[in-house]
Structures are given as C-alpha cells and as structure tokens.
Amino acid sequence: MAMNDVLMYNDSTADVIHLEVRHMNNVMVCVTQQKTCDRLIRYGKELLKGGKGELFIIHIAHYEFKFLGQSEEGDALEYLYQKASEYGANLTVVRSNNILATLVHLVEKNKIKKVVMGESRETKSDKNIVSGFQKLIDGKAELIIVPSEE
Numbered sequence: 001m002a003m004n005d006v007l008m009y010n011d012s013t014a015d016v017i018h019l020e021v022r023h024m025n026n027v028m029v030c031v032t033q034q035k036t037c038d039r040l041i042r043y044g045k046e047l048l049k050g051g052k053g054e055l056f057i058i059h060i061a062h063y064e065f066k067f068l069g070q071s072e073e074g075d076a077l078e079y080l081y082q083k084a085s086e087y088g089a090n091l092t093v094v095r096s097n098n099i100l101a102t103l104v105h106l107v108e109k110n111k112i113k114k115v116v117m118g119e120s121r122e123t124k125s126d127k128n129i130v131s132g133f134q135k136l137i138d139g140k141a142e143l144i145i146v147p148s149e150e
Helices: 034-048 071-089 099-109 129-137
Strands: 006-011 017-023 025-029 057-063 092-096 112-118 142-146
Touching: 025 034, 025 099, 034 057, 034 112, 034 142, 057 071, 057 099, 057 129, 071 092, 099 112, 099 129, 112 129, 129 142
Parallel strands: 025 057, 025 112, 057 092, 112 142
Antiparallel strands: 006 017
16 A cells, blocks of 8 residues: 555554555455456456555355366466556455355455455355345445356
C-alpha cells in the first residue's frame, strides 16, 4: 500500500498513531476451475483500473475435493501462482469444511468492496453457493456475477 493511501494521525490522549485506509476499493476474485479463472481474474483487474485497491485471488477447496478439479494439485497450484504473479494479485488457497464462512471471513479481513464470481450452474437456490454468499455479504461488499461463456 502506498503512503498516499494511508492517512496517519496522532491521538494525543492515547499517544498512538492511527492508520486509516482511505478510498480503497479491494477486489476479490473467487476461482474454482483453471479454464475460467483467467477470465475472472482479468475482469477483477479491470475493476481496479483508475482506482486504488488490491486484487485478491481466492480459491477455497473443500477437504473432500482436489484443487481446481485437477488430478495433479501441484500443477493447479502452480498455475494459480503464475496467474497471481501475472496480475500482481494476492493469492489465497485454503481448504475448508465451510466454504461460505471462509469466503465471508476473507471479505471482512481484506476489506473487500467487490467480489467477482463465475455464474453457478446449480439451479436449486438452497444448493447454490452464489445465492448463499450474496445473502451473507449483503451490505459488506458488492457481488458481481460473470456469466459463463457457453
């Protein structure tokens, strides 16, 4: 974070320097498959143009599943690392039993203002992770759904 993104002031009663982040527009891109992640990351990067903020690439895999649907997890992780480096993004890869709770935690922790996700193919709203996530971050961050190309 550049110094012009931070306002520093001294609280004389506590003798502490406070840091206040101003005008940050952090974007989180949630990726699940290699074939779609580059398109989603590019979209997230475009949202940052002309503004201040950081790009966060997030992949959360349930303990029962392989990363990014690949048989070789090492290759999938290397691919994600390369994409993060290419776009100057922060990369977080996590295994979790509660994907929605982990996503919400990352939105709060990273002060995310916009979240980019691909369109869900699940038609039942009670099983649709996008719908559930939208309800949990309402008022915290804007959810942007990128339609599939098919």
